[in-house]
Amino acid sequence: MKFSILGSTAIGENRVDVHLGFTHKQIYCCGYPTAYEHYEGVVTVILESHRWLIDDFVALDNSALLRLSDGYAECKGGQWVDSPGEPPY
Secondary structure: OOOEEEEEEEEEEEEEEEEEEEEEEEOOOOOOOOOOEEEEEEEEEEEEEOEEEEEEEEEEEEOOEEEHHHOOOOOEEEEOOOOOOOOOO
């Protein structure tokens, strides 16, 4: 697996969207040809405490564009909550 940076866009003072290309090389046994799969995605990085951290990811494929963070609705501000209005734990 390898990735390359295809471009970037500042989306705020401390936020950047980075367009990435991924290549997965699948090697098969028994004489089957090597297969390459290519993917693209956008990772949002934020500058926090003098270091860049990944904040979110969107895969760019033929399906709906969903942010990785959409799958973690229970996480608010880095803490888990059971349901809306409940205190985080």
